[in-house]
Amino acid sequence: xxxxxxxxxxxxxxxxxxxxxxxxxxxxxxxxxxxxxxxxxxxxxxxxxxxxxxxxxxxxxxxxxxxxxxxxxxxxxxxxxxxxxxxxxxxxxxxxxxxxxxxxxxxxxxxxxxxxxxxxxxxxxxxxxxxxxxxxxxxxxxxxxxxxxxxxxxxxxxxxxxxxxxxxxxxxxxxxxxxxxxxxxxxxxxxxxxxxxxxxxxxxxxxxxxxxxxxxxxxxxxxxxxxxxxxxxxxxxxxxxxxxxxxxxxxxxxxxxxxxxxxxxxxxxxxxxxxxxxxxxxxxxxxxxxxxxxxxxxxxxxxxxxxxxxxxxxxxxxxxxxxxxxxxxxxxxxxxxxxxxxxxxxxxxxxxxxxxxxxxxxxxxxxxxxxxx
Amino acid sequence: xxxxxxxxxxxxxxxxxxxxxxxxxxxxxxxxxxxxxxxxxxxxxxxxxxxxxxxxxxxxxxxxxxxxxxxxxxxxxxxxxxxxxxxxxxxxxxxxxxxxxxxxxxxxxxxxxxxxxxxxxxxxxxxxxxxxxxxxxxxxxxxxxxxxxxxxxxxxxxxxxxxxxxxxxxxxxxxxxxxxxxxxxxxxxxxxxxxxxxxxxxxxxxxxxxxxxxxxxxxxxxxxxxxxxxxxxxxxx
Numbered sequence: 001x002x003x004x005x006x007x008x009x010x011x012x013x014x015x016x017x018x019x020x021x022x023x024x025x026x027x028x029x030x031x032x033x034x035x036x037x038x039x040x041x042x043x044x045x046x047x048x049x050x051x052x053x054x055x056x057x058x059x060x061x062x063x064x065x066x067x068x069x070x071x072x073x074x075x076x077x078x079x080x081x082x083x084x085x086x087x088x089x090x091x092x093x094x095x096x097x098x099x100x101x102x103x104x105x106x107x108x109x110x111x112x113x114x115x116x117x118x119x120x121x122x123x124x125x126x127x128x129x130x131x132x133x134x135x136x137x138x139x140x141x142x143x144x145x146x147x148x149x150x151x152x153x154x155x156x157x158x159x160x161x162x163x164x165x166x167x168x169x170x171x172x173x174x175x176x177x178x179x180x181x182x183x184x185x186x187x188x189x190x191x192x193x194x195x196x197x198x199x200x201x202x203x204x205x206x207x208x209x210x211x212x213x214x215x216x217x218x219x220x221x222x223x224x225x226x227x228x229x230x231x232x233x234x235x236x237x238x239x240x241x242x243x244x245x246x247x248x249x250x251x252x253x254x255x256x257x258x259x260x261x262x263x264x265x266x267x268x269x270x271x272x273x274x275x276x277x278x279x280x281x282x283x284x285x286x287x288x289x290x291x292x293x294x295x296x297x298x299x300x301x302x303x304x305x306x307x308x309x310x311x312x313x314x315x316x317x318x319x320x321x322x323x324x325x326x327x328x329x330x331x332x333x334x335x336x337x338x339x340x341x342x343x344x345x346x347x348x349x350x351x352x353x354x355x356x357x358x359x360x361x362x363x364x365x366x367x368x369x370x371x372x373x
Numbered sequence: 374x375x376x377x378x379x380x381x382x383x384x385x386x387x388x389x390x391x392x393x394x395x396x397x398x399x400x401x402x403x404x405x406x407x408x409x410x411x412x413x414x415x416x417x418x419x420x421x422x423x424x425x426x427x428x429x430x431x432x433x434x435x436x437x438x439x440x441x442x443x444x445x446x447x448x449x450x451x452x453x454x455x456x457x458x459x460x461x462x463x464x465x466x467x468x469x470x471x472x473x474x475x476x477x478x479x480x481x482x483x484x485x486x487x488x489x490x491x492x493x494x495x496x497x498x499x500x501x502x503x504x505x506x507x508x509x510x511x512x513x514x515x516x517x518x519x520x521x522x523x524x525x526x527x528x529x530x531x532x533x534x535x536x537x538x539x540x541x542x543x544x545x546x547x548x549x550x551x552x553x554x555x556x557x558x559x560x561x562x563x564x565x566x567x568x569x570x571x572x573x574x575x576x577x578x579x580x581x582x583x584x585x586x587x588x589x590x591x592x593x594x595x596x597x598x599x600x601x602x603x604x605x606x607x608x609x610x
Binding site: 010013280287 | 427431434436437454455458459460461462463467469471473475477478482485486487489490491495498534535537538546
């Protein structure tokens with residue numbers, strides 16, 4: 001027998017309680033992994049989509065909650081394109097629209113011939129021929145979801161569009177976009193002359209500090225707008241922030257629940273094992289060793305729960321990301337660092353839940369327990 | 374006030390002026406009590422229920438804090454709980470009326486338990502457990518759980534556990550209190566044999582006349598709640 005096997009014997013001797021506590025830790029860590037992973041997925045999807053289309057900065061309506069609800073004038077793009085340090089500007093109209101099957105799709109529209117179109121990696125077909133053509137280019141993910149290919153027709157904005165091209169991308173967001181000419185989208189959504197944002201491509205010879213200076217100068221020149229470089233935009237994006245805040249809030253509740261579960265388990269264990277603890281003290285176990293045993297038992301549960309919770313969290317996040325409502329929008333981003341953080345959190349859960357019950361053992365009077373008083 | 378003597382033997386336990394008050398009791402459980410046991414002695418502490426004899430035993434093992442007085446064990450006078458813990462790990466073994474065996478552990482593991490608190494490697498622990506079980510005529514009990522043992526077997530395992538860290542002093546609180554006559558006799562014979570074999574000092578709290586008579590001498594604790602009267606009497610064995 002070793003202290004480790006003694007702790008395992010103690011846990012095995014109350015299997016239902018141990019399993020219930022383990023389940024609560026798995027739930028907490030699984031929630032943490034899934035929610036934070038999905039929230040980070042939102043951020044990374046957005047960032048990779050912007051990077052893939054070669055956008056260095058985004059211009060949107062000052063004070064708008066997010067890019068979809070922002071409204072700016074399409075003509076702003078021409079003025080921005082002439083500003084120093086800007087090599088190209090393209091107006092964009094973005095809409096999240098429902099599909100007939102209950103799912104949703106993001107539709108983006110750019111002027112035909114503008115730089116976002118040029119960055120697309122066509123695997124089949126071609127780009128829209130004119131600003132007025134009812135033609136759509138789909139990402140490979142969208143094409144697969146709709147079950148269509150070049151030459152087929154799909155309905156967007158209650159209007160049939162011909163699929164003229166399929167594009168591949170490393171960005172899950174682009175793979176799942178539907179892209180149409182700007183003028184067509186403006187007409188069908190009653191937003192003639194309007195855009196939700198302007199994509200800016202800055203002069204390629206600029207270094208990071210020069211780009212910051214360019215953006216700062218643009219902000220002065222266009223005071224009624226919000227201008228952000230793409231990385232900063234992702235961090236301040238309302239949707240991403242809400243997802244992040246929600247995920248963290250729910251994860252904190254789940255983590256707190258796990259702390260209470262460990263606390264309850266170890267408190268009950270200490271009460272039930274008063275005799276064992278008293279006899280350990282009577283035979284010369286130091287209080288610190290007894291406290292250590294209680295903490296160790298909690299740590300076994302929390303570490304096992306942490307590891308299993310990581311597995312469960314990954315599975316849940318992957319499952320959620322494939323559901324119809326968010327498919328193609330969010331790809332969970334679960335890094336090794338996040339897994340390490342989760343297991344570390346589970347260790348803290350174990351310690352936080354067990355430290356008070358463990359210290360309760362110090363307050364026990366072995367003599368009164370052993371004498372049955 | 375009288376003080377128990379131990380003849381010419383060097384003192385294994387020397388308690389002086391012990392005072393212990395419990396919050397719920399108006400009179401002290403121990404009232405300036407002196408008690409001395411020579412090395413290798415086997416002494417019975419006897420007295421009526423509530424006289425303070427078990428309190429005395431727990432005081433001698435450091436399991437209760439005294440209000441006044443000192444206890445020296447093998448010449449050491451521990452003054453902190455940690456020092457008492459160390460003494461219980463090295464010099465004092467304890468046996469209780471209830472065996473207090475941990476039900477989820479085997480008999481062997483229960484005996485091994487005190488050794489986990491000491492720096493003894495695993496193979497040495499197992500060897501010692503088997504040796505102790507042989508000493509208490511319980512070699513066959515090694516892998517058995519307490520629930521499958523008889524009362525006498527359980528108490529023999531508890532005695533073996535009390536000796537796990539090879540103490541020089543064994544304190545037993547009513548070790549035969551829950552046993553029938555035959556098992557009581559067996560436990561006392563066992564304690565006498567172990568005392569002879571290992572040179573133990575044995576102090577037994579008992580209300581069993583048979584047990585008391587088997588000891589070298591009896592130490593009577595009567596109504597420890599006196600004031601300035603003699604409250605402890607020593608009887609020849």
